[in-house]
Amino acid sequence: MTPSIFRDPDLSLVEKLRHVSLSFLLLMTLVACCGFLALYSAGGGSFQPWALRQVYRFLLGLLVLLGVSLVDIQFWLRMAYPLYGVTLFLLFVVDVFGHIGMGAQRWISIGGFQLQPSEVMKITLVLALARHFHAATWEGAGRIKPLLLPALLVLAPVALVMKQPDLGTAIILLALGGVMFFLAGVRLWMFGAILGLGAASLPLAWRFMHDYQKKRVLTFIDPQSDPMGAGYHILQSKIALGSGGFFGKGFLNGTQSHLNFLPEKQTDFIFTLIAEEWGLLGCSILLFLYALVIAYCFLIGLRARNHFGRLLSLGLGTNLFFYVFINVGMVMGILPVVGVPLPLISYGGTAMLAVLWGMGYVMCVSIHRDVRLSRTGQFED
Amino acid sequence: MEWDTDRFHNFTRRALLLGGVQGLLLVMLGGRLHWLQVKDGRRYSTLAEKNRIDTRRILAPRGRIFDRFGVPLAVNEQNFRLVLIAENTPDIRAALEDVGRIVPVEKGDILRVMRDVRRKRPFMPVTVMENLSWEQVARIELAAPELPGLSVETGQVRQYPQGKAFAHVVGYVGAVQQADLRDDPLLGLPGVRIGKVGIEKTYEEALRGSAGEIEVEVNALGRSVRELGRIEGKPGEDLSLALDAGLQEFVQKRLAEEKSATAVVMDVQTGEIYALASHPAFDSNMFSNGIPAEVWEEVLADPAAPLSNKAIGGQYPPGSAFKMVTALAALESGTITPGYKVHCPGYVDVGSHRFHCWKSGGHGDIGLEDALTESCDVFFYDIGRKTGINQIAQMAELLGLGAPTGIDLPGERPGLVPNKAWKLANRDAPWQIGETIVAAIGQGYVLATPLQLAVMTARMVGGGVAVAPHLALNGHGDRGPWASLGISRQSLDIVMAGMRGVMCKAMGTARDAQIPQAGMEMGGKTGTAQVRRITKAERAAGLQNKDMPWRFRHHALFVGYAPLSQPRYACAVVVEHGVSGSATAAPIARDILWEAQKRDTAGKPKGSMP
Numbered sequence: 001m002t003p004s005i006f007r008d009p010d011l012s013l014v015e016k017l018r019h020v021s022l023s024f025l026l027l028m029t030l031v032a033c034c035g036f037l038a039l040y041s042a043g044g045g046s047f048q049p050w051a052l053r054q055v056y057r058f059l060l061g062l063l064v065l066l067g068v069s070l071v072d073i074q075f076w077l078r079m080a081y082p083l084y085g086v087t088l089f090l091l092f093v094v095d096v097f098g099h100i101g102m103g104a105q106r107w108i109s110i111g112g113f114q115l116q117p118s119e120v121m122k123i124t125l126v127l128a129l130a131r132h133f134h135a136a137t138w139e140g141a142g143r144i145k146p147l148l149l150p151a152l153l154v155l156a157p158v159a160l161v162m163k164q165p166d167l168g169t170a171i172i173l174l175a176l177g178g179v180m181f182f183l184a185g186v187r188l189w190m191f192g193a194i195l196g197l198g199a200a201s202l203p204l205a206w207r208f209m210h211d212y213q214k215k216r217v218l219t220f221i222d223p224q225s226d227p228m229g230a231g232y233h234i235l236q237s238k239i240a241l242g243s244g245g246f247f248g249k250g251f252l253n254g255t256q257s258h259l260n261f262l263p264e265k266q267t268d269f270i271f272t273l274i275a276e277e278w279g280l281l282g283c284s285i286l287l288f289l290y291a292l293v294i295a296y297c298f299l300i301g302l303r304a305r306n307h308f309g310r311l312l313s314l315g316l317g318t319n320l321f322f323y324v325f326i327n328v329g330m331v332m333g334i335l336p337v338v339g340v341p342l343p344l345i346s347y348g349g350t351a352m353l354a355v356l357w358g359m360g361y362v363m364c365v366s367i368h369r370d371v372r373l374s375r376t377g378q379f380e381d
Numbered sequence: 382m383e384w385d386t387d388r389f390h391n392f393t394r395r396a397l398l399l400g401g402v403q404g405l406l407l408v409m410l411g412g413r414l415h416w417l418q419v420k421d422g423r424r425y426s427t428l429a430e431k432n433r434i435d436t437r438r439i440l441a442p443r444g445r446i447f448d449r450f451g452v453p454l455a456v457n458e459q460n461f462r463l464v465l466i467a468e469n470t471p472d473i474r475a476a477l478e479d480v481g482r483i484v485p486v487e488k489g490d491i492l493r494v495m496r497d498v499r500r501k502r503p504f505m506p507v508t509v510m511e512n513l514s515w516e517q518v519a520r521i522e523l524a525a526p527e528l529p530g531l532s533v534e535t536g537q538v539r540q541y542p543q544g545k546a547f548a549h550v551v552g553y554v555g556a557v558q559q560a561d562l563r564d565d566p567l568l569g570l571p572g573v574r575i576g577k578v579g580i581e582k583t584y585e586e587a588l589r590g591s592a593g594e595i596e597v598e599v600n601a602l603g604r605s606v607r608e609l610g611r612i613e614g615k616p617g618e619d620l621s622l623a624l625d626a627g628l629q630e631f632v633q634k635r636l637a638e639e640k641s642a643t644a645v646v647m648d649v650q651t652g653e654i655y656a657l658a659s660h661p662a663f664d665s666n667m668f669s670n671g672i673p674a675e676v677w678e679e680v681l682a683d684p685a686a687p688l689s690n691k692a693i694g695g696q697y698p699p700g701s702a703f704k705m706v707t708a709l710a711a712l713e714s715g716t717i718t719p720g721y722k723v724h725c726p727g728y729v730d731v732g733s734h735r736f737h738c739w740k741s742g743g744h745g746d747i748g749l750e751d752a753l754t755e756s757c758d759v760f761f762y763d764i765g766r767k768t769g770i771n772q773i774a775q776m777a778e779l780l781g782l783g784a785p786t787g788i789d790l791p792g793e794r795p796g797l798v799p800n801k802a803w804k805l806a807n808r809d810a811p812w813q814i815g816e817t818i819v820a821a822i823g824q825g826y827v828l829a830t831p832l833q834l835a836v837m838t839a840r841m842v843g844g845g846v847a848v849a850p851h852l853a854l855n856g857h858g859d860r861g862p863w864a865s866l867g868i869s870r871q872s873l874d875i876v877m878a879g880m881r882g883v884m885c886k887a888m889g890t891a892r893d894a895q896i897p898q899a900g901m902e903m904g905g906k907t908g909t910a911q912v913r914r915i916t917k918a919e920r921a922a923g924l925q926n927k928d929m930p931w932r933f934r935h936h937a938l939f940v941g942y943a944p945l946s947q948p949r950y951a952c953a954v955v956v957e958h959g960v961s962g963s964a965t966a967a968p969i970a971r972d973i974l975w976e977a978q979k980r981d982t983a984g985k986p987k988g989s990m991p
Contacts, residue, residue: 138388179399185391239432242417242425255433259598276429280418284411291407298400302393314396321403328410332417 011368016070019367024296025062028344028359031289032058035345037251038274042266042347045252050266050347057349061356068360073368076361077308080124080131084153087124090117091160118169119354121157125173126180126315127361128153133184134308135375141185150181167213168338172322179318183311217336233269236261237331240272248279266347268339271331290324290343293317297359300366306373309365316358323355434609435599440573441590442537444617446551446580448626449653449854451988453542454551455581455665460538461513463521463531465494468503470530477509480531483520484510506534539574541665543626546633549659549690550624550790550852552579553668577668579690580622580852582791590617621854623653625982628973635972636660639965640931641685641957643692645835645850646973648983649843649942649951652850652863654788655982656973657832659695661687684932685957693793696828697955700962701756701890702908702940703777703823705841705876708749710776711764712872719875722748725759729818736762736818737920739909753879755888756907758822765821770812773820774800779866781836781847782829788850796833799826824911834953838940840866842880842904842948845873854987880904881945894967896943901978904948905941905970907962912936927960934958939966943974950977 011019036058039050068076094117132150133141140146154177161170182191206214240256249255254276257265265273275283297317301310323343329335341351417425446455463484470476477491490509497507509531513521518533525532539554541547554574575589576582593614628646636642637660646656663680680687689695711717727743729736738744738758744751752760765773777783783798799820801812819825829837832850839848846863881904883889890907913933915926926935937959942948952970959965977983 138391182399183392183395185388185395236432238417239425239428241414242421243429244418245422245426246419255598256429259433261429261432275414275418280414283414283418287407287411287414291404294403295400298396302396307388307392310392310396314399318399318403321407325403325406325410332410332413334413 011371013070016367019369020066020069020363021296021300021366024293024300024359024363024366025065027289027293027296028356029058031286031293031344034274034286034289035270035342038270038277038345039266039347041252041254041277042257042270042273044258054347054352057352058344058356061352064353065356065360065363068357069363069367071364073306073309073364073371074373076127076364077131077134077373080127084124084128087117087121088157088160090115091121091157093117095160095163116350116354118157118161118164118166118173119350121161121173122169122176122319123316123354123358123361125154125157125176126312126319126358129177129180129184130308130311130315133180133311134306134373136184138185141181142187144190147181147186147190150177150184153177165210165213166339167209168326168336168340171338172319172326172340175322176315176319180311180315183314233264233337234333237269237272238333241275241332244276244279244283246280248275248277248282251277253277268327268337268341268346269331270346271328271342274345275331287324287328290320294321294324297362300362300369304365304369306368306371308373309368309371313362313365316362319358320355433598435597438592438594439614440537441592441614442616443539443554443574444584444588444590445619446588447619447621447988448624448629449622449655449982449987450625450985451621452626454547454622454624454626456540456542457537458540459535460511461515461518461533461535462511463509463513464506464534465498465509466503466506466530466532467498467501468530473498473530476528476531480509480521480524480528483524484513484517486510506532512538543630544666545662545664546630546658547624547626548579548662548665549692550579550622550629550657551665552581552791553577553665554581555668578792579790580620583789584618584620584853588617588620591615618855621987622852623648623651623655623854624657624852625655625977625980628977628980628982629656629658631976632656632658632973633660633662635969639956639959639969641691642955642959642969643690643695643831643957644952644954644969644973645692645832646950646952646977646982647835647839647850649839649848649948652839652848653854653983654850654852655950655977657690657692657790657852659689659691661685663687690790690792691955691957692831693788693790694830695955695957696794696796696830697936697938697957698825698827698910699782699823699829699834700908700910700936700938701758701822702834702906702938702953702962703827703829704753704756704761704821705880705906706777706780706782706823706837707761707765707768707773707821708753708876708879709780709841709868709872710773711768712749712875713776713868714768714772716768716772717749717764719749719871721764722746723752723757723760723763725757727759729759729762731762731766731815731818734815736815750875750879750882751888753876753906754882754886754890756883756890761821762818765817766814768821770817770820771800773817774798774803777827777837779868780840781849782827782833786830786832786836786850788832789852793832794830796830797826797828823908831953831955834938834940834955835951838942838953839951841868841873842877842942842951845870877904880906880942883907884941890963891939891967891971894963894971896971896975896978898975898978901943901975902945903941903943903971903974904945905939905952905967907967908936908938908940909960909962910936910938912958931958934960937962937965939963939970941967941970941974943978949983950974952977 036051036055039054040047043050129150136146158170158173161173236256240262254273256262256276257273262269262272274286294317297313301313304310320343323340326335326340327342330337341348343355442457445453447453467473473495474491477486477494480486494507494509501507521533541551555577557573557575576585591614594612596609598609632644636644636658641660643659647654724746725738725744727738727741744755744757747757747760777798782796785793785795804810804812816825820827836850845866845868847866848863883891883905884895884903891905896903912935937956939954939962942951952974954966954970956965
């Protein structure tokens with residue numbers, strides 16, 4: 001007897017396993033392997049201290065992915081709000097009790113395990129919005145009043161994350177919410193109005209920003225102004241990137257990274273190490289792999305026959321896109337430095353697990369692509 | 382399910398739009414990457430190389446200094462210093478206290494080290510103590526396991542093995558001052574010493590050599606990771622001096638019998654300086670090893686000025702040693718003939734003033750040669766007045782007085798040869814005839830350095846050529862052939878006959894100081910220079926100059942040459958406040974010239990540098 005959550009009238013566990021998309025898994029494994037190589041190089045040509053642990057995390061993450069994907073999609077539909085609620089509560093806890101780090105409270109430890117609820121929130125927010133819009137009508141997305149609840153779903157975590165303060169994640173959450181609204185069919189004039197309002201309130205936002213946030217924005221605008229201080233990261237990162245050339249300096253031969261000119265070369269700035277050693281060629285291949293993973297999410301979404309699944313895979317695919325775009329844009333100096341890791345590659349447990357957990361939902365949608373769901377989350381014939 | 386189809390179509394449209402935008406943005410990232418890595422790649426590569434490679438200079442060993450026979454005068458010795466590397470030391474204060482049981486580390490040292498540690502990067506060594514002894518080094522190495530972060534480094538320190546005799550000539554090196562920092566980047570390195578005095582200063586650039594370079598790969602903290610390349614520096618040039626170390630040592634020892642004295646010995650043909658000494662002297666090593674404050678104050682307070690090289694920096698009225706100049710000026714200008722005679726009653730009156738001869742009874746009728754031998758003042762008053770100050774000054778300048786000789790030592794002073802124009806320009810008053818009279822016997826305004834007096838002697842006895850002094854051999858300095866001064870052989874012979882008489886004749890002022898060895902005899906001229914005018918009352922009271930306080934006593938001078946036939950060595954001796962040229966200075970010059978001939982400094986082949 002299989003556990004109840006794996007039971008569903010249409011699909012047996014064996015069938016589900018057969019529906020697991022191996023090519024999707026292979027794509028993610030390829031990306032992760034690039035990460036293992038980069039971490040091996042960052043460790044000075046050694047599996048210690050990073051590469052090996054990253055492999056274990058990836059394997060653990062794959063188990064999480066499979067576990068999530070094999071659970072019935074109806075269960076996740078029902079769990080969307082509770083999960084969202086728990087995450088929101090955790091965010092609240094972080095604001096009150098969280099550890100101080102990098103000038104902001106982002107982490108809480110649970111039994112010695114460091115958890116960053118804002119990372120989790122990116123997924124549960126998508127879940128909750130997918131759940132909401134699954135039940136909403138096309139007409140409803142054209143009026144303001146039915147959008148007040150989903151707007152609250154977005155703004156509550158955004159406000160809590162802003163308070164940490166973590167401007168970058170707050171903006172990503174806001175953007176994710178925006179994408180979900182867009183996919184749900186919210187009319188374009190509403191976006192226009194919101195954007196206009198946002199732009200008008202920018203000067204006000206500046207006044208409420210913390211000094212370190214202002215500094216980041218300013219050094220983003222002119223990194224040369226403070227080459228040994230806050231602009232150092234961006235400048236050294238650009239030097240590493242640029243010196244890679246077309247073919248790169250070769251595996252294990254990056255000077256900027258191995259001589260420690262690169263800050264956080266194993267985490268947020270790992271893309272520069274890859275760029276320095278593998279050159280434009282390697283970077284293009286990596287970006288192409290990411291594009292394939294994201295495209296896969298979109299294809300799975302488009303093929304799904306239930307709206308919850310469609311919204312979920314496109315939302316999570318977009319989430320992955322945000323990670324990649326912001327991280328790569330940041331190290332190239334076209335976006336401000338906002339502590340966003342390179343998914344599946346940057347060293348770090350939470351990020352790896354969060355990404356694979358999110359991809360687990362995409363896989364889940366893929367497995368249940370032909371399942372139809374009623375508005376309330378019941379299976380339909 | 383109409384609501385769903387409608388929614389689905391709309392959703393698909395928007396999903397494709399979203400996907401398209403994301404794809405576009407990723408392509409944009411790729412474009413930006415292409416710009417950074419390929420279009421701008423070369424610029425960033427250069428920046429990365431600049432980040433990575435640090436060029437460090439390494440000191441070249443300083444050139445050594447030897448005497449003419451290869452005796453070392455200045456060398457580099459290994460010096461051991463105790464250094465601390467902060468990052469390897471868990472508790473700096475405790476470590477310093479521990480090592481304090483082996484070497485004396487004082488409270489001030491601890492404070493200084495702590496301050497240096499804060500200022501430097503944690504992997505840069507901080508000097509705790511310099512000049513460790515072998516025993517201290519051994520004990521520290523033995524205790525090394527208990528002294529984390531402390532280690533012994535070797536450096537080079539300048540040593541002057543011959544000690545005090547060479548202090549003034551060789552000089553010493555010291556730390557680079559702000560004023561010395563010009564273009565050579567080598568001077569900015571820590572621990573660099575540059576020549577401050579003497580040969581060390583004159584030949585600073587040759588001795589210094591050029592710095593080498595090491596290219597090292599550094600990490601972001603500046604710590605070197607590995608060596609990429611090395612350009613060896615050019616070691617400083619070894620210098621060989623004309624000095625004869627043995628003779629110099631002898632001269633210094635002989636001068637040390639007086640309170641303050643100086644002497645120069647030079648070759649009349651080549652201009653090579655065989656000895657150049659000034660007493661009292663100092664130990665050059667104390668500048669390398671650090672000078673205790675009380676020693677330094679003592680040196681500064683000494684009235685005999687140990688730091689000053691009196692052979693080139695002391696200016697004295699030459700007194701009677703100047704009489705040859707007056708004689709040559711009179712002869713060469715045609716003012717007198719070799720047979721010219723003057724009657725000396727012991728004084729001469731000029732206007733209202735009476736000028737005394739040193740011999741109160743007078744010399745009676747006296748000619749030029751005997752006037753030099755017996756140093757008759759009245760004779761020179763007479764010919765000086767007839768010749769005129771400008772002619773005398775011209776001859777003095779021809780013989781090397783009144784201007785620096787150009788010896789390769791720093792701090793040489795020009796002396797003074799006055800003439801009418803000089804008086805008008807500097808004293809704002811016309812020349813007085815009485816001033817010519819005192820100038821004729823080397824008093825009044827006339828000033829000369831002992832080196833100038835040696836050069837003057839060399840020019841007279843060496844055949845009337847413009848020989849010039851120099852110390853360094855190998856390729857440095859001018860050594861002739863010397864231009865003729867245009868003084869007639871006959872005039873020089875008469876003057877030399879007078880100088881020979883000083884030592885050989887019964888009436889010669891230095892007859893007791895002749896070298897008692899056949900073939901080595903010398904000629905010369907005494908000089909006794911007044912430091913203070915003798916008052917009428919003192920003259921009447923018959924006050925002896927030697928009974929006066931030291932600083933008022935006459936300077937004792939002597940210029941001489943040897944041997945009589947074929948002169949080779951010229952020598953000048955000045956004993957400050959030595960009272961009498963004949964009694965004090967002449968015996969010193971005799972001993973020096975005798976020693977030089979015995980040693981055969983000029984004849985022995987030069988040695989090679991080891």
